[in-house]
Amino acid sequence: MRQRILDAAQNEFVQHGFSGARLDNIAEQANTNKRMVVYHFHSKKELHQQAYGGVSLSQQERAVHRGTGAGVRRNPRHRKAAAAAGAAAT
Template sequence: MPKPKAQERDAQASQQKILDAAEAVFAEKGFDGARVDEIAKRAGLNKGMLYYYFQSKEQLLRALTDKHFEEMAQEKQAFMESLSQGEPVLAERIGEHMMGMFERRKSFLRIIAIEAFKNDEFTREFFRIIDSTIPHLNMLAEKAGMDSETLNRLKMNIFFFGFAPVLLYHTVGEKWTEYSGMDDQTFRQSFMEDFRNNYVSTIKKQFKVEHPGRL
């Protein structure tokens, strides 16, 4: 017998509270240091209710990861649909798309970064982010007649010279401003300018693009 809609809404709301609380605790203390009691407390629920929806801390982390990747897939689709028919894909728009996705997921990125150094499974999740945040890549590669070896090299460049700097910006950028004495606005403007230049340069080199600003 299906649950009444009100019960379904309550269940979804409870699960969302748990996921939000888990993300905050995992980001602050790491997966190993996080305690289920604290997650339940932050969610405003008892531990029994948490275990009703998520049978283990590992399952909770997996659910959190799946949630973010599903949302990124939806954002990717919306981004592709926002491009006009026949419109050249602008490198700057792609960079802004990547930055926006990461801006909204600072805590999640911190969790993935911490776990990737300890767990091979999460290292693979790290790599999956490329396909989630660079939605135009396979399409452009196909149009350019790019072979698989060249495409893999492009993905390598984007990951290590595009994604990695952005990851550091969003996870330890505030600490850099404290250490260096640089104000937040100057730091952001400087980083974005250099990021665009380096990102666009990498993509253009791989695709041998002739017109500045276009892919």
């Protein structure tokens, strides 16, 4: 059961990022209910930590963003700063 939940959680976090992931969706993908997810992991944060072996949220979300473009919402100021830095480098 725990492994099914972990597999479903990884899929949900990759598709939706930490903020967008829903325990209901994870439970449905694992063919169980939300109560069992919470019984095994107590919180979404703990589930995330178990699913990614202690990788921090920011590290995982950066990896998701690089790999698929999903899961990370960028601050418009960061985009402007990155564009300015890219223009200055050329």
